[in-house]
Amino acid sequence: MRAQPLTYLLVVLSALFAGFGALLDLWFYAVAGIVLALYLLWRFLAFQSVIASLQLLIRRNIDKTVVRRGGRVNVEVSISSRVPVKGLFSDTIPVGVELVDGTNRAQLSLRADEKVVLRYALVTISRETVSIEHSSFTLNNGLFSHTIQYTAAAREVKQPPYAVSVEGGAGGAGGARGAPGATSTSVQALYRQRRAHAGMELAYIRPFEVGDSLKRIHWKASAKLNKLMTKEFLADLDDAADAGASVSLIIDQGGMMGRGPAGATELDFAVNVADYFVTSAVARGSRVGLVTYDDSGVRTNLAADASLPHVSGVVRALNEMEPATPLRRPRTKMDVTGSDVLHVKQHFAATPEADANDDIRRFRHIISYLYAHSEGYVRNLHGAPAFRAITTTLKRARGRSTLVLVSDLESDFSPLSEGIRLASRRGMRVYVIALFSKVFEESDDPLFEVEDVYAAYEAHRRRVRKLEGTPNVKVIEANAAEALRPSLQEARIA
Amino acid sequence: MTAQKGATHLGVRTILLVCTTLALIIIDLTHFALATAVGAIILAAFVVASFYFPRLHEPKFAIYGFIIAQLSPISLQANLVTAVAYQVVCALFLTALIVPFPRFSTLGTYTKPALITILIMAAALALGVALAQLDGVSDVQAASVSGAVLLVTVLALLRTTRDDTRVTIAQEV
Numbered sequence: 133m134r135a136q137p138l139t140y141l142l143v144v145l146s147a148l149f150a151g152f153g154a155l156l157d158l159w160f161y162a163v164a165g166i167v168l169a170l171y172l173l174w175r176f177l178a179f180q181s182v183i184a185s186l187q188l189l190i191r192r193n194i195d196k197t198v199v200r201r202g203g204r205v206n207v208e209v210s211i212s213s214r215v216p217v218k219g220l221f222s223d224t225i226p227v228g229v230e231l232v233d234g235t236n237r238a239q240l241s242l243r244a245d246e247k248v249v250l251r252y253a254l255v256t257i258s259r260e261t262v263s264i265e266h267s268s269f270t271l272n273n274g275l276f277s278h279t280i281q282y283t284a285a286a287r288e289v290k291q292p293p294y295a296v297s298v299e300g301g302a303g304g305a306g307g308a309r310g311a312p313g314a315t316s317t318s319v320q321a322l323y324r325q326r327r328a329h330a331g332m333e334l335a336y337i338r339p340f341e342v343g344d345s346l347k348r349i350h351w352k353a354s355a356k357l358n359k360l361m362t363k364e365f366l367a368d369l370d371d372a373a374d375a376g377a378s379v380s381l382i383i384d385q386g387g388m389m390g391r392g393p394a395g396a397t398e399l400d401f402a403v404n405v406a407d408y409f410v411t412s413a414v415a416r417g418s419r420v421g422l423v424t425y426d427d428s429g430v431r432t433n434l435a436a437d438a439s440l441p442h443v444s445g446v447v448r449a450l451n452e453m454e455p456a457t458p459l460r461r462p463r464t465k466m467d468v469t470g471s472d473v474l475h476v477k478q479h480f481a482a483t484p485e486a487d488a489n490d491d492i493r494r495f496r497h498i499i500s501y502l503y504a505h506s507e508g509y510v511r512n513l514h515g516a517p518a519f520r521a522i523t524t525t526l527k528r529a530r531g532r533s534t535l536v537l538v539s540d541l542e543s544d545f546s547p548l549s550e551g552i553r554l555a556s557r558r559g560m561r562v563y564v565i566a567l568f569s570k571v572f573e574e575s576d577d578p579l580f581e582v583e584d585v586y587a588a589y590e591a592h593r594r595r596v597r598k599l600e601g602t603p604n605v606k607v608i609e610a611n612a613a614e615a616l617r618p619s620l621q622e623a624r625i626a
Numbered sequence: 627m628t629a630q631k632g633a634t635h636l637g638v639r640t641i642l643l644v645c646t647t648l649a650l651i652i653i654d655l656t657h658f659a660l661a662t663a664v665g666a667i668i669l670a671a672f673v674v675a676s677f678y679f680p681r682l683h684e685p686k687f688a689i690y691g692f693i694i695a696q697l698s699p700i701s702l703q704a705n706l707v708t709a710v711a712y713q714v715v716c717a718l719f720l721t722a723l724i725v726p727f728p729r730f731s732t733l734g735t736y737t738k739p740a741l742i743t744i745l746i747m748a749a750a751l752a753l754g755v756a757l758a759q760l761d762g763v764s765d766v767q768a769a770s771v772s773g774a775v776l777l778v779t780v781l782a783l784l785r786t787t788r789d790d791t792r793v794t795i796a797q798e799v
């Protein structure tokens with residue numbers, strides 16, 4: 133409760149009147165001082181009494197919790213009070229959202245048990261869950277004001293927005309996973325008509341290598357291809373899903389991920405992989421979060437949580453994901469990182485001038501040039517969408533958490549690898565689902581050369597090896613179905 | 627709804643303002659003198675002007691009306707009874723100008739505060755009466771001391787302002 137400036141003015145007047153009365157021996161001012169002080173006292177105590185008797189009932193209804201960028205959300209707030217009261221009601225609009233219709237603040241004059249409804253509409257600037265968690269009601273009697281802050285409790289869901297249910301026992305629709313307690317046909321049902329589990333049923337086999345468990349041999353494929361094939365992909369996903377109490381999914385939503393036949397693009401595959409993790413997290417009661425990024429920045433940012441509305445929000449976000457329009461921008465290739473340059477520069481600084489010759493000075497000049505550019509690289513690094521997606525996840529990670537990154541590793545690989553290194557240094561287990569599907573975009577190209585595919589695959593393999601060299605990082609190579617199609621068609625599996 | 631309630635409430639305030647202004651003018655004119663007449667005219671002019679200039683309803687301007695009433699020339703000649711009557715009317719005048727009068731339906735909420743106020747007032751007046759028994763302290767000065775005690779009480783309460791209340795509510799989705 134705060135006093136208004138007018139109140140302090142009246143206090144001063146009261147003091148002056150009391151002083152005049154005493155000095156000038158005038159009843160008028162002596163009584164004026166007493167009456168004014170009594171009046172302020174009474175209004176103060178009365179205002180406290182009003183605040184203590186106030187019981188506001190606030191009910192808020194939001195028609196959507198997850199929307200696309202630019203999507204509209206309609207909010208309806210109903211306020212009622214058991215005693216008549218007047219005041220200013222205000223809903224706190226979250227960051228990343230703009231008010232487009234109606235108002236979130238209103239001067240209310242409430243009668244006893246009479247409801248007032250406030251309606252307004254918001255437009256999301258960035259795509260994320262929309263929740264109005266804070267509101268306030270300010271009372272003002274002219275002399276004093278008081279604000280009551282209302283905060284939404286942990287969600288009390290009476291009717292989930294989606295009919296998401298988690299059922300145990302049935303095998304997951306994602307394939308022959310067979311894990312006990314695997315879920316959730318209802319979660320699967322929320323998916324659009326992507327080509328069902330594009331790649332998932334095919335991409336988990338690879339040639340048998342010494343050391344692979346015999347239990348993981350895919351006997352049917354082995355018979356068809358006349359060589360032993362191992363089921364790897366889903367088993368590795370099992371390991372990733374079991375790794376921590378919290379799984380943070382990071383999905384590359386860039387334009388490159390839209391390659392492939394409709395319904396079986398790289399992004400579809402990424403979504404199905406994410407579905408697998410969401411299903412596992414739901415079965416285990418783990419927290420699951422989702423961050424997606426494209427060439428222009430972070431698109432979706434959902435912190436890890438295990439509650440049902442949150443999971444349904446994650447599923448819906450995955451369901452509505454589309455590849456972004458590829459951006460063409462100049463890229464600076466830097467094979468030298470900023471820290472490398474700093475080490476060399478420090479080494480030169482420690483070298484006495486007498487020991488330096490022209491070659492060393494020239495090399496020092498080159499290193500200084502690289503140092504200047506590496507600072508730019510570091511600045512660009514922090515702004516790179518992939519790096520920001522990872523750091524956004526790291527900021528909120530707590531406890532044993534796992535980072536699962538699904539990407540074709542083609543856009544912004546350097547920032548991506550720096551972010552992965554950062555995550556591994558922070559103690560997170562990082563799983564990188566590396567996609568390769570170069571074959572799609574060039575199959576119709578008249579200049580298509582098979583050698584280009586091999587070259588692209590070699591580049592992909594180099595990136596994978598670089599990531600595999602990072603501690604706490606495991607790379608799971610997941611070839612999309614189409615990449616395997618020629619050989620599988622030959623073997624009459626596909 | 628807010629506009630309607632505002633209109634109704636404004637009517638009550640207007641009536642209160644007119645009645646208290648007339649009461650002050652009458653008290654001024656019962657001690658008729660040129661100065662008191664001028665004071666009454668100035669007060670009446672201010673109140674009439676406030677009907678035509680809505681800006682005078684703002685507290686920072688409306689307070690001048692209260693100050694004009696307090697600067698009435700009868701201050702120099704009013705006895706205790708006149709002073710009490712005048713100041714009570716001034717308090718109502720202040721309410722009409724700046725501070726809304728409590729709703730009749732909520733008057734019950736104001737009962738306990740009123741009782742506490744009366745108790746504190748009684749204590750302050752008792753102190754004043756005790757002081758008045760002393761030689762060298764006039765009744766007026768003793769009353770001023772009572773007023774100072776009340777003022778200190780108000781200041782002490784203002785210092786213990788409560789932080790904004792925080793309430794956690796369940797949100798239905």
